[in-house]
Structures are given as structure tokens and as C-alpha cells.
Amino acid sequence: MTFSFSVLMRLIVLVIVGLMTLPTVEAADRDKLLSEPGIYGTFAAFSLDADWARQDQTMRIAQLATLKGVVEQHREKLVIDTYLLRGLSDRADVLFRIHATELRETQQFLLDLQDSLFGKHLNTAGVMHGLTKKANYVPGMPDNLKAELKTPSEPGLKPYVIVIPIRKDAEWWSLSQEQRAAMMQEHTEASLPYTKTVKRKLYHSTGLDDLDFITYFETSRLEDFQSLILALEKVKEFRHNRRFGHPTLLGTVRSLEEIIEVLAQ
């Protein structure tokens, strides 16, 4: 009985949110926005307020349809990825990673989200901005390192996401390019054993936020990720981290439909 009720509920959620799809809008070029330099990456984490759980399920489903609607409305300009933090993090329930060529488009999405019926139940847990840039140190690294860095990560699902904001100390920025390059080479050598199981992306935040970098990772092996961090803590470059984490966000990579299903329950 419980089973058939939950299957029915799932179907209802899928049908209702499915109706919100705007078929004619062409989606932003995901490959381009996720690979090119000069793209803004925003990480926006939210907690649901206490009223959310008090509402009945029909009301929650109706409000979740407005979340789907807002995401659809902005998919022409933005690439929006969703993550479930609830259960693994005490800082927030959901995380949005938004890629845009213009930060004001991201702002409009976040305004529309917070204005929606679903958004009325969101409390902002934190927003961070960064910019993708061309590699600064890799071009000067030896060819064998460059080649190894190109090894693609193992195919298959990488269900876990980790986001770690970093701020370097003043000394780091006063070092010469050569000094920093030598330390980044050490960083790279220590990290190479993990390229197969840990996918990464770097955002530069200096001037856009109270941070220097947002580091983003996906993995199916959290134990590898932990070993990677322990390996990096041993290299000199790590001593120049004035802030590492605070917060470290840990969650799972979920489609919007999965997020909606979980929050509808």
C-alpha cells in the first residue's frame, strides 16, 4: 500500500513538473559554458524554512513546479546544475551551480527563484562567485605532466560533489610567477594519481568575492578525495592557504527532477 502510494506520488510529481517544460526555448551551450575561459560560475546554497515541511504534499508539489518553471525560463542563457546537500551537510539543503557569460543573467535567475512560490521557502545559506580562466601554470610545465593532466577521468557516474572555497595569503601573491609555478608543479605532481577518480574545476574569485578560488570536485570515491587532500596538505603551496573550506560543501549530484522528487516527499 505504502509502495503503491509512493509510486503514484512519484508519477504525479513527474507529470506536474513535466508540464512546466517550455519546449521552444533552445538551451544554452553546456559544453561551451563548462569548458571555456571567461565564464562566471556562481554557487548558491539554500536551506528550506520550517514552513516547508509543515505544508501538505500537494502544496509542496505545486510550489516545486514553480522551481522547475524558473529553471526552464533561464535555460536559454544559463547552465544550471543542481545538488542535494540535505542529509550530508548541515549548512544547506540544495545547491545550484550556475554558469553564465554575464553575471547579471545569474542575478536575474536568483531573483526569479526567490520570487517564486518555492523560493519563498528558501533561506540563503551562501552565494559565491568565480570566473573561469586559461591555465596560468600548466603551459610552463614539463610535457610529461601536461600529457598526464590530459588523461580523462574514468567514465561512469560520479555521484558526490565537494566544493571548497580557498583564500591564499598575501605572501603567495607577492611571490614571483616562477616561484608560484614551482609550487604549483609540486601540487600537480601530488594530485596526478587522483585524476582518474576525481573530476575538478577551478574558478577564480579574487575581486568578485572574499575568496581567491572556488574549487569544485566530483567523485565516486570519497576515500580517494580524502587521500588527495592529505597529499596536497604536504606540499608547500598548501601553507599559503589562509582559508580552506569554511564552508566545505558536500552533497550529491542530482538532476532537477530528482531534487524535486526528494523535496516533494
Ligand code: HEM
Ligand atoms: C585531481 C586532482 C587535482 C589536480 C590534477 C590538480 C591540478 C592543478 C593544476 C594543474 C593547477 C594549475 C592550473 C593553472 O595552470 O592555472 C591547479 C591549480 C589549483 N588547484 Fe589543483 N589539482 C587537483 C586538486 C586540487 C584540490 C583538491 C585543491 C584544493 C581543494 C586544489 C586547489 C587548487 C587551486 C586553489 C589552484 C589555483 C592556484 C593558483 O592559480 O594560484 N586542487 N591544480
